[in-house]
Amino acid sequence: MEQNLILNVAQLLKESVGATRSVHVIADLHRLTPELLEGVDEADQAVSTLSGPVRLLRTGGDILVQGRLYAEVILPCARCLAPVRAPLVVELEEVFTPTLDIITGQAIIPEEEDRALWIDEHHILDLTEVLRQDVLVALPMHPLCREDCRGLCPTCGANLNDGPCNCRPEPDPRWARLAALLDAED
Template identity: 35%
Template sequence: MIIYYEQVHDEGFIINEAFSFTEGDDKFDIKSFSGRIDKAGDAYVVTGKLNLHFSCPCDRCLEPVNMDIVEDLILTLSPLGEYPPMEADGEDGLSDEEAGMYVTPKDHFDIHELLREEALLLVPEKRLCRQDCKGICQGCGASLNTEKCTCTKHKDERWAALDKLK
């Protein structure tokens, strides 16, 4: 949904959005985003609550993982069409304020794209069906969470010399 900055008046602009998208095998369902846009000097501030349902395969065993995430968002939009000059404050050269800033075209922004980027940042890097997930056997593919591996264990002779180091 494209929002033009001229639509944002002194009383702000109310946003209520819901949509879904996929990223590879990951499915994102933004159940709701309720918020507002306010002008703040030369920038605009989007504030609101994001309600996200996320599903993907487990990183270890490929079983489905489902997560619900609720997050309060505060996004700063710079309608300059380019990044403003920065003052080096931290190791990466960005101040705290600049780190959360989105640079947009001069006259509009896409709220779906901003929420999509925020949703991608909210999901954990390691996605497990449970903390003690054992994964799958590399030999036979059995899920080690639910069944016993039937593979015969064979030792790689290339590593046999390391056994003598004990």
């Protein structure tokens, strides 16, 4: 898959404030966040493209990057660990700062300390690290395979969606007698 997270913004930096670029960004989650795919079946790993429209806006001295990207991810159910397909929406909004003045060629020491937000001396703006962090933040905290997932038995680990396990107490015999009575009435 062709990723395009590394953007050359030299031309945009030469333009006046308010100039924009639109890019349809594509990221490969295998490469961006390999930890997401740990323990996921290979068949399910095919679902791994994060993509969406991103706008770059030339501001005073910086470039404002805004976008909304979508993916579908496979996560373990929070109760029974079965794989769950979950939609992922990543809101991207970051200000990237040049480290070289495009006109004078002078080095700039950015006030921004996070180097992931620096545009390098070749005028390359790299979305990789900010998107990686945004994906991890956007993950659903409590994915469920279904709303009423019964989860795993805390004692024997059986999947209770497949039926009760042997750890469960036998039904109260008084209820069994009542059930027999009701059956007899049918």
